[in-house]
Amino acid sequence: MYHPVNSVQETKIFTTTCLDSSSIPIPNGSWIYLSMDFITQLPLSNSFDSILVIVDRFSKMAVFIPTMSSITSLDFAHLFIKNIFSKHCLPSSIVNDRAPLFVSSFWTNLCQQLKISRDLSTAYHPETDGRTERVNQILEQYLWMYFSYHQDDWNTWLPLDEFAYNNSDHPSTKQSLFFTVYGRDPHFD
Template sequence: MNYQKIIKQDKIKATKCVSVKVDSFSNLIDSIQKSLWQDYQYIIILQDLGKGESVQDYSLDSSSQLLLFKDWVVVPNDPTIQLTTLQKWHDSPLAEHPGQDNTFKLVKRDFQWSGMTQFIKDYVSSCQKCSRNKNIHQKKFGLLKPLPIPNGLWICLSMDFITQSPLSNSFDSILVIVDRFPKIAVFIPKISSITTLDLAHEFINNIFSKHGLPSSSVSDGGSLFVSLFWTNLWQKLKISRDLSTAYHPETNKTTERVNQILEQYLWMYSVHITQDTPSGKVSTKIQSVQKDVRRELEVSINRFKRYADKSRASPPAFNHSDMVWFSSKNIKSTRPTKKLSERWWGPFPILKKVSTHAYHLKLQSPWTPSTQSSIFHS
């Protein structure tokens, strides 16, 4: 049987280039041929054509006896055969897993079945190899959600470490604490082996003794900030704690930005201490300045959010137990080159919705991180 005749002659060369040889479809063609006689939608049409009667837009291929709709081979309403047909043009090593539009064009060259467009769309969108290895060509998910503006000085703090710095006076790290209202920063030289007890002492000596207790703090998921001692200390002091999600520095953007321009920031800020007792006029002026600062912060944040959201889309709504993928962009690859690594890992189930933008995932082997590093921003 010459199966090459069922493929349109002007498409044979292109079909070979992007999929596989025509002769390799013999098993698929045989399956289509047998299944058509079990599909009630086409049995009457096949019988009429077999009697020599004319059926609009339908015909029988003289060589293979396959049913043709115009110039396309009719695939029966059998999901297994439809799936096999689709996989020939999508999963084949030579096809290179094309997208929805290109897969549809390849299949549509020679085949047709009811609901083919949606069938191809559903299959390609759920293809795990495509999900693992392809970039997302659309706006970044998640509209900007700035942290609320504090109501006064030293009420809300953000904390972070600058590590792996050149050794200076036996110090190789810097503890950065920023008041999120006026953006005043405190830089404390430390060593990388600092303990949670040392961190607590630095907080008491440099923040609490001078400015009192804050009401909240923002930090990353570093081991010091999520340790049992630090967590219990914050609970005893009734300080609410917000942790930035993994690989999402925008959550603690204030401190991250300060870290980037540390030298410039140190140069620009200096503390002028006076021994004079401030008068009532000074106190009133400070309150007025704070109102001005708050107003300008609101304007700045709204402007930043407006521009940032132009390149972002609303995040998809995920629920408990949904299976999701997370980006491998910030994960160190074990492959010789990052370019050959999978772009997305998963799918993993959602254990808990932490916030409107963050989710706790149940990571499986070989991913066994801590609880905090299992929380990802959408």
């Protein structure tokens, strides 16, 4: 077996400088600890070319928000307030990658003022935020299966994709994400 000369030292440096899942707080309630990511480079659909995916780390419930890859930090903050804060209150912690919006001075200062802890994943280590990466994969499958041949109407179907995802049973709980958060299944009457 090969052992680099400085393997112990390199391991210590790696483990102390990289964010891993063990340093992220364990969720103890819905919408307190979130993770966020973007799905980008989608075909243009009613002026949208990206999706902001926000996942509650406790329930695994997700919100899918159509947006543009050219979104500003201020517009991003408005999306967050409209889609998360107004419905679920302020989170205590957010995990995300180092996308420019997530590390912008505006977003950094806003989170500091609102006392939201930010945990940034290390580049090329998406496992830090594995749940959101998995949700992105599922959403991309939904989009691929259900939007039109011309791929120009995916934003129209996004709310239904979100509903379908949030009302599917999760393997660990054997109940829907909707049930985990609200204690009941949605009504269809």
